[in-house]
Structure formats: C-alpha cells, structure tokens
Amino acid sequence: MAPPSSGPRRRSRFSPLTRQVFLYLFCLIPAVSDIAQGMANTLGPNPVSVCLHDFGRWAFRFLLISLAVSPLKRFVGLDFMVYRRPLGLLAFSYAALHVVFYVGVARHFDAHVLWKDFTSRPFLTFGLLTFLILLALALTSTRRAIIALGRRWAKLHKLVYVAMILASVHYAIAFKTWHTEPFIYAAIAGVLLSLRLVPKAGKRTV
C-alpha cells in the first residue's frame, strides 16, 4: 500500500476557473431536478411550494458552506479557497430562485401584496434583507469589482456575516410552529461565525 503522501497536494489537471465552473454547475443539480420533476408533475399537490422551500434550504446551506471555507483553512489546514466564490454564488443563485418562486410564481408580482408582505411580516422582512445583501455581494464578486473596490471590498463582503444571521432568523420564524431544523442550522452558523472571533495573532492551541 502506498504511504500517504506528505508533500504538497497533487496539482489538478484543471484550471481553477474550470474547477469553479464545474462545482457551480454540479451544485445546480438539485435545482434542475426540482424544476424537472415539477414540470413532470411528480412533486406532489403543491410543486411550487416544494420548490420554494427546497431552494430556500439550499440557499441557506450554501451560505453555511461558503462560510466554512476560511475556518477550514485556518483551523484544519484544508484549502478550498478557490471554491469560495462559486459557493457564495450558489447561495445567491438559490436565494434568487427562492425569491422568484415567492414573488413571481406564488404572488404573481402583486406589488400591493408584496409591499404589505415585506413591511408587515417580520419573517419576510428578514428574508428580503438577507437577499439584498446576497445580491450586493454577488454583483461585486467579479474581478473587476474586487479591483475597483480595493480595501472596501473586504469590508463590504463582511456583510455576509450579517446575511447569515438574518437568514437564520428568517428560517427560524418562517413556520407556524417552531421547527427543530432551523435551530440546528442556526447553531452551525453560530459556530462558524464565532470562529471569526478567535484572535488571529499569537499562538493557537487548536
């Protein structure tokens, strides 16, 4: 049996961009699958609701995963930094699908109803704010934007922490009764966010 290699990891045959695009496309499978099943009428009596909910959960999960990238590198030594951007864009893409399914498919772009929704239903206000942050981050995720914004880019993208908190609240209060899953997800989010508070300077014992 070959001994575990201790040297630098084998270089991929594929360029970073290719790997990013591949990851992004691969992770769109749940969306494609839901939409295909929805069109084939195999998602049950309310396919729109299934899609809405699935997309919301995927958005949340990809937001979590994208926030796990830097702690993984810092504390575990696993470097997936090249995948952080596609993971963030996946969170945004699923959030966008989720929002389109609510605003368009379910609510028929009814401005009157939507205004009332966003101004008087707290869970939707939290959802909207989360989405606006993700939108801003997605729009400034290009190389051009990074260069143009300079130092301010890093500051702006710290908003992802706020998005994670807002999304956790949106998820927790989205249902008629308290569900367990949102709290499990929120706990994971809490851990990932607290890891940011661990001071960078000095010796670490981890």
Added chain:
Amino acid sequence: MAVYRYPRPASSDITPRRLFFSRRALLGTAVGGVLAGGLNSGMAQADAPVAPSARGCPAAETPTPRDDVTHYNNFYEFGMEKSDPAELSGGFHPRPWQVQVDGLVEHPQVWDLDALNARFGHEDRLYRMRCVEAWSMVIPWQGFELGALLRAAGVKAGAKYVAFTSVVRPSEMPGQRGGLFSLRWPYVEGLRLDEAMHPLTLLATGVYGEALPAQNGAPIRLVVPWKYGFKGIKSITRITVTDQQPPTSWNQMAPDEYGFYANVNPDVDHPRWSQSSEQIIGEGSLFRTARRPTRLFNGYAEQVASLYRGMDLRKDF
C-alpha cells in the same frame, strides 16, 4: 326529515380560471367523472365538471383531485410536512372507535362509530375548504350534520359552546412523539352552540365516497366550511357541550395569529399570510400558481353571516 339544501360551489360563483392542459386538469376531469358515476346522490351529477371548451369558457368548480385531497394535509399528529400524514399514518387504527358525547346534554353517551353511522347515516356534501395558509380545495365529503347528533343528545338549557377533543396515540402518531416545540396534545377545538347546530356543520366520515383515510381525520372529523381548515378537528374522540368557551389548540399556540372564531375573511389579515386571495391546490403550473380572491365566510356568507350580526369580525377573528 327535510334535506338541508346547502349551497354547492357552482361555476357562477367562482372567478374564471385560466385554462390549462396539464396532468392536473385531466386528473380533475377523470376524478370528477368517477364521482358522478360512483355516488348515489344527484349532487355529484350536478357538479360534475364541465369539460373546458375550446373557446375558453370557465370550467365549473371541480372537486380537487382525490390524490391531492389525500396527500396534502395538515395533521400535525403525524408530522409537520404536508406529505407526512399520508406517509406516516400507516400504523394508525381508526377501528374500533368510540366518540363520547357528554357535558350539558340530557343523554350523555359513548357512541360506537358503527352506531353513529347506523343512526345518522351519511349524505354527500361538496364543500370548499380554505386553509389559514391561504390555499384552498373543493372536497366531496360524506357525513351527517353535527346538529343531528346534538339534537339526539338533547342539549340542556344554559349550554353555549361545544368542545371537541381529538386522539392521543403517540405509538401510532409519530408527530405526538417528542416535538419539543409542537402543539399540545390532544388537539382541541370548539364552536359556539349556534355554529355547531348550523346545518352546514358536518361530521364527516367519508371523502370521495370512501371511509376517511387516516390522513384526512379517520374515522370521524369536523368540517365547518366557512371557517379556516384548522377548526375542522380530526379523529374526534369526545364532544362536550358546555357553557364556557373551550380552549382551541392553535389559539393556545399563538393567540394573536389564530382566533377562536377563525372565520374565513379576506379583510382580516393574518400576521404571516395575506388572506385576500388563495392558491387553488391541484391547479396552475410550476411557473404560475392558480389563485382566486378569497370571499367572506369562504363564500357561505348568505348562510352564516347572520350568526355574527353585531360582532366586530376584526376583534373576534
């Protein structure tokens, strides 16, 4: 006994629907056909859906496909997802079953389900069903009027309300196991006596011409078509006539969201959903839901509005 002529949902009182050619439309038509052929009353015939004409006339109000009626349920005793009740109710035993009728009645009695069926029989009622979550169905129930049972029990003077209790069987109902944040069991509901005696108020024992499946509230449940669906307590074990307004489960859970009356009302907003319109289950496409405006008392205002004369429906929601 005179047969109560209840208002059937008719083509004239619904908003025209867009025509569409999906599996659902076909299913609706097919099931409607079965209904018309399979039930003994003339009602089914009258409400058999009219095939959409090529010119795009609105179709008659079609019963929601049976599959949707039996696979899209809120029955938290089995789980919180709409698909849970159908999937997780396999271990539930709706037979044998007893219903205790007690409280302020002349003849308190524990009824066996078969005795109830034998005594009160059943008739067909095609009712609209409006969920507080802003979706709706049209459901062909079979059952008997709650009023008939209450009259047989002999309601005593001084009675004002009727309290209902559902079943607690954690071994057969997975939603009743654990669930720290869930509703409290048993599920309880209540009606004012005049609401309970109203001829529209039904104790349903069947749907689509068959005994109620577990997920729809087997073997006997309440149907109050002008109120939000959660008032329709399922798997009833006890009916108590009382002089006190009884506690109701959702109201206990969130009093600001779910009132005791829970009358369908497009003008009384729910904190989570606009109640001004509703999604029609079994229609629409993946890219556009079918919706229609919600009507006061779910379209049964003519029959029930008088019950609430002088009441502030915003306060007593």
